[in-house]
Amino acid sequence: MARLLMVLSGLSPLFILWAIRGNSLIPDHYFIGFCALMVLLPNAFLWLRVSTAKRNNDQREVSVGAVDDHRDHLLVYLVIVLLPLYSENISTPRDLAATLAALSFIVFLFWRLNLHYMVFVMFGYRVLTVYPPADGNPLTGKTPYAVITRRTYLSPSEKITAYRLSDTVYLEAG
Numbered sequence: 001m002a003r004l005l006m007v008l009s010g011l012s013p014l015f016i017l018w019a020i021r022g023n024s025l026i027p028d029h030y031f032i033g034f035c036a037l038m039v040l041l042p043n044a045f046l047w048l049r050v051s052t053a054k055r056n057n058d059q060r061e062v063s064v065g066a067v068d069d070h071r072d073h074l075l076v077y078l079v080i081v082l083l084p085l086y087s088e089n090i091s092t093p094r095d096l097a098a099t100l101a102a103l104s105f106i107v108f109l110f111w112r113l114n115l116h117y118m119v120f121v122m123f124g125y126r127v128l129t130v131y132p133p134a135d136g137n138p139l140t141g142k143t144p145y146a147v148i149t150r151r152t153y154l155s156p157s158e159k160i161t162a163y164r165l166s167d168t169v170y171l172e173a174g
Contacts, residue, residue: 002166007110009042009119023090053163062170064158065133120148128154
């Protein structure tokens with residue numbers, strides 16, 4: 001559930017654009033209300049998740065092996081999500097069904113590709129994919145995770161303290 005709400009929070013700009021644009025099929029008070037709900041609820045949950053992690057001191061020491069900076073994900077986000085769906089004209093029930101199907105597919109892809117942290121990019125954070133160091137232990141070093149940080153670079157072999165937002169997403173403390 002946390003990942004789904006994080007994905008939806010990353011789609012907030014799309015719902016804001018839709019609310020501004022409106023459509024001819026759904027009356028404004030319903031459509032704008034829906035868009036507002038799709039902006040407020042996921043972001044409130046995300047804020048609550050970060051606050052809870054900080055309040056409960058849900059910190060982990062994260063060991064850095066290799067690091068990838070995926071700024072290209074932002075370009076993918078803009079080209080695949082915002083531009084096509086914003087320009088979609090929702091004037092018939094079929095248009096609405098097609099748009100909702102496309103949005104569902106995008107949510108599924110963002111979920112599967114672990115792109116559920118896009119909202120942090122909008123607030124000046126960098127999202128780095130960190131691969132744990134290979135230490136010979138067959139149980140460690142296998143799963144990459146996202147570290148949300150304001151820093152531009154993490155050094156290999158560095159250890160950082162981060163709040164756990166999900167099993168694969170960490171927000172650097174500090």
